[in-house]
Amino acid sequence: MTTAQLLAKPFDRAGGIWELPDVSGCAPAEWLKFLQNYQQALQQVSRLHRNVLLVVVEDSFGLTQLPRRNQPQLAFHRYQQQLTQLDMLLFLSRVAPKADSAIERELYIHTVAALFPADAECALALLQEMPLTPEQITEFLEARQRERSWCSTTELPATNSDDAWSRGVDCYVDSRPIRHICAPAVASLAACVRQAQWLAQVRVLLPWIEQQRWQLLHNTELRHYLRTQLQETPYEKKFGEEPNMRVVKVSDPDRLEPAQMLYVLQRRHRPREGATTYLKSTKLHRKLETLLECRNEISHLSPLSENQIVSLLTVGE
Known part of the structure; x- marks a missing residue:
């Protein structure tokens, strides 16, 4: 069994996350070959149970050693991920900036995790603006709606469909599908922010x-x-x-x-x-x-x- 096949094999019926802290010493050709083997190994695993590769990149590593998005050899794919609230909180705790107090920092992290339980991109963007008032968070969500063209008249794919997963409208959290908070079918954004704040508290x-x-x-x-x-x-x-x-x-x-x-x-x-x-x-x-x-x-x-x-x-x- 190759390394790629071993990493792609699920721990159990739930997916996992492999963290690669440093790949700076790997030549681009070897890195691309490994990704290709890993992608092939994933085809034998159900989308619900696939493991996610988390590559930690710091400026000191040198981005020139890593494949870029514009390289045609590397294809990025979205697939149905099974995440948990704990996974997102651990991720946010590592990247969140310092706040005036530890309690206020934890409150903000839990609020962001409640808003985006599986959308790490939006969660990270909201953390970088920390701290924001509820009104500013609502404006942030409205801006995300406009970026994705998710207006009130937009027809979105059915819940739990392949199209919904590929477009990022749906995600999997704690073994259940949920709809993205910025989707038009969700309740008012201001009410969602208030609910997220209450859950965090x-x-x-x-x-x-x-x-x-x-x-x-x-x-x-x-x-x-x-x-x-x-x-x-x-x-x-x-x-x-x-x-x-x-x-x-x-x-x-x-x-x-x-x-x-x-x-x-x-x-x-x-x-x-x-x-x-x-x-x-x-x-x-x-x-x-x-x-x-x-x-x-x-x-x-x-x-x-x-x-x-x-x-x-x-x-x-």
Whole structure:
């Protein structure tokens, strides 16, 4: 079995990606011969299960050692690729520029991956413009529509057809076909951007909020105070309605959500009429309220605004 045949052989029923980090030492004639052998070996593999060759090229390698697009000996073909969200995220993480913070960088990467789960060309172009506002991202998508002549009156091929794969209208993600976000049949671009932002915040911010809640419990005197209060009067979580309501008493601070933590603190600090509580003026109270507000916003299918994200990130400072 030749090297080309070995690389073309699928790992399992799903395709894979072979990364070639350096081909600068390979003569053009040998490189072209290998590509020809690899292309022939791929003909024996179903399009769904084919492996993708990823060639990493840096300026220091010297592009003169690689075949160019205008060389007639090298033919470029589009084919149905089976990708996953993780594949795209790994790719975007490697090429994304630095942002003001790691969280903002991850949010942008997840947003781009949600918009283009299999279109690496569009994803890379959007990353190079990082960071963009939702309005600017929408303008970017509209420009891509015009470039591909995908206007509202354009007749596109049927879903999951060979023509749809070859024209880039459809792609395969997580073993299911999806239509390109810039296709006219897709919902409004502004709504798609908002949905992508929300998905990114669910994947990035919700775990981060939970991490901050945990750190507040273990890095301050809050944990000891809450434990003392819960031992005296446990917090009651109620499930269902009468007459089948179930009540669970909580005495462990780790099981309290931000809203429940605030409730336990405030029931001990009920202000007299005309007075304010010490709790209201503390930085801890503001952090808990911020975590609660942002978590509720995301949980109700509403992405956070830029100002809300900035406010949320100050909790970790």
